[in-house]
Amino acid sequence: MESAIPSHLQTARSRHRRVPDDYAPPYPSFVARHKPAVKRVIMAYFGVQVRGAATPAVAAALAEIAARFAADNGPTHWDRAEYVDQAGFTNVVSVAYWDDAARFDAWFSSAREGWTGGQGSGVGRFIEVLRPHVERYETLFSSPDRAEGVAVLADAMSGEVQEHAYWGGMRDRIPLSQTDAMAPGGEPRAIREGGRIRIVAHDNLCLIRSGQDWSDTEASERRMYLDDVEPVLREGMDFLRDDGLAVGCYANRYMRVVDATGKPNEKSYGQSWWKSLAALERWAESHPTHVKIFGAAMKYLSTLGPSAKLRLYHEVTVAAADEQFFEYRDCHPKTGMLAGVSL
Numbered sequence: 001m002e003s004a005i006p007s008h009l010q011t012a013r014s015r016h017r018r019v020p021d022d023y024a025p026p027y028p029s030f031v032a033r034h035k036p037a038v039k040r041v042i043m044a045y046f047g048v049q050v051r052g053a054a055t056p057a058v059a060a061a062l063a064e065i066a067a068r069f070a071a072d073n074g075p076t077h078w079d080r081a082e083y084v085d086q087a088g089f090t091n092v093v094s095v096a097y098w099d100d101a102a103r104f105d106a107w108f109s110s111a112r113e114g115w116t117g118g119q120g121s122g123v124g125r126f127i128e129v130l131r132p133h134v135e136r137y138e139t140l141f142s143s144p145d146r147a148e149g150v151a152v153l154a155d156a157m158s159g160e161v162q163e164h165a166y167w168g169g170m171r172d173r174i175p176l177s178q179t180d181a182m183a184p185g186g187e188p189r190a191i192r193e194g195g196r197i198r199i200v201a202h203d204n205l206c207l208i209r210s211g212q213d214w215s216d217t218e219a220s221e222r223r224m225y226l227d228d229v230e231p232v233l234r235e236g237m238d239f240l241r242d243d244g245l246a247v248g249c250y251a252n253r254y255m256r257v258v259d260a261t262g263k264p265n266e267k268s269y270g271q272s273w274w275k276s277l278a279a280l281e282r283w284a285e286s287h288p289t290h291v292k293i294f295g296a297a298m299k300y301l302s303t304l305g306p307s308a309k310l311r312l313y314h315e316v317t318v319a320a321a322d323e324q325f326f327e328y329r330d331c332h333p334k335t336g337m338l339a340g341v342s343l
Contacts, residue, residue, distance in 0.1 A: 004161040004173040008036045009135060013178045018168030025165040027301075030144040031158045031173065032151035034099065034134060041150055042098040042131045043207070043317070044075070044108075045271075046115060049091045049124035049331050054262070057122040058092060065094050065115065066260070073107035077152040081255035081269065082262075086241050087332050089124070092262075093255065093271075095209075099153045101131060116196050116329040124331035128273075130207055130319045137317035138173035140164060142310075148211055148267075149315050167285045170316055171277060182318045184276040188250070188340040199326035199337040206277045210314035211257075211269035217309045224300060225310055232296040236289035237270050244272070247287060248279025250340040273337055277318050 001024075003010065034041075048061045062080070069078050075096035082092040098104040108129075116125050139150065144157035151157075163172040171177045186202035212233070214225050237254035244252050252272035257265045274280045284290050301308055326337045333343050 001162050002159050004031045004138065004140075004158070004163040005175045005178070006033060006036075009175040011175075011178050015177060015179060015181065017163065017172045019163070019166055019172070023162060023166070025160075025162060027165060028160040029164040030141045031161050032139040032141070032147065032154035033156045033158050034153070035155045038099045038134060038153075040099075040101055040131055040133045040323075041137070041153065042075075042096075042101065042104045042129065043150060043315075044096045044098075044104075045093055045126075045128040046096070046111075047091055047093045047124075047126040047128070047336070049085075049089050049126070049335060050122075051087075051089050054090055054092065055122070058090075061123055061125065062092060062094065065111075068107075068111045068114065069094070069096055071107070073103040075104075079149075079257060080260070081257045083253050083255040085253070085334070087334055089332060089335075091253065091255075091335075092258075093253070095149075097150050097153050104131070112327070116327050118329075124329065124335065126328040126331055126336055127325065128336055129325040130317050131323045131325075132317050132319050133323070135175040136319060136323070137315060138170065138175075139315045140170075140173065140313060142312040146213070146311060148213070148313050149209055149269075151313070151315070168281070170284075171281065174277075174316070174318060176318070182277055185321075188337060190338075190341045190343060195329050197328045197331075197338065197343070199328070199341060201321070201324050201326065201337060201340070203321040204276060204318050205321075205324060206274035206280055207272070207317045207319065208274070208280060208314060209269050209271045211267065211312070213267045213311040213313075214309075215266040216311065221304060221309055224303070229296045229300050232292050233270075236293045239289045240270075240272055240283075245339065247283050248275040249283070250274065251334075251336045273340075277316070280316075 078096035080094045182204045184204045188201045191198040240249045240252035250273040254270045257267035
């Protein structure tokens with residue numbers, strides 16, 4: 001059984017794992033493996049926001065960003081999802097991934113200016129970027145044969161890994177956790193630049209993208225997931241969306257993945273910004289909303305066993321202060337990291 005931390009990122013520990021060396025997880029899970037030459041990855045969220053249903057201006061914005069993604073130095077992979085937020089606004093978010101910082105830097109300046117530098121487009125727009133070193137993030141997959149998100153950039157999937165299926169596994173999979181508590185430092189603040197609002201967050205901000213794919217399920221399993229598990233998941237996601245600040249969650253989006261035409265896929269994911277990895281861990285381990293999610297998921301998986309076709313994954317990043325970029329234009333004040341400041 002492999003360690004989730006690749007051998008070239010392993011170091012002498014000054015901080016211990018939450019499990020003993022002979023721990024054996026009760027079911028298999030897998031992580032993405034990048035080539036050792038990859039030093040950092042880039043996760044760039046480009047959002048468009050409008051009150052009510054999507055408009056022609058939204059469609060034009062989505063076509064614009066898709067064309068930029070297809071241009072020179074564009075991302076290796078991108079996908080798109082949408083949701084209705086707590087203020088009743090439709091948000092469509094295109095998230096793009098690079099594993100070459102020089103390519104991203106060559107691409108980003110004009111893309112940023114085109115996305116948030118314009119005047120009066122009739123829609124809100126935002127950019128949220130993390131560019132973590134590989135020591136600062138982890139992935140986890142229930143199946144090794146279908147990558148999502150940043151893992152699409154990886155060279156391969158691991159074999160079965162040890163650090164999962166226990167509280168604390170998420171932290172133990174992040175290479176930096178071997179020597180660093182990854183504690184947050186400072187508070188978010190806003191900087192106005194004309195019509196733009198930049199948010200300068202703080203050291204060790206945490207991002208999670210946690211996804212579900214039920215496209216391979218057959219009728220009875222699909223009903224079980226959509227009737228018994230998904231409503232409980234949605235309840236927890238809505239709590240974080242509406243009241244997450246009280247538990248350290250700046251913003252949460254529970255999104256349905258869509259194709260290039262806007263048609264929903266049988267995939268979803270929650271994406272949320274957290275004060276710290278510790279705050280995310282506390283919610284996951286002890287908050288009633290996540291305890292219900294965990295209970296529903298365990299009942300589902302224990303009922304179906306190895307025959308379950310539902311695919312689950314996540315990616316978790318703890319970003320240094322100089323690895324973050326947040327910018328908003330014409331967005332309501334509860335959008336993304338705007339919710340973490342007083343405007």
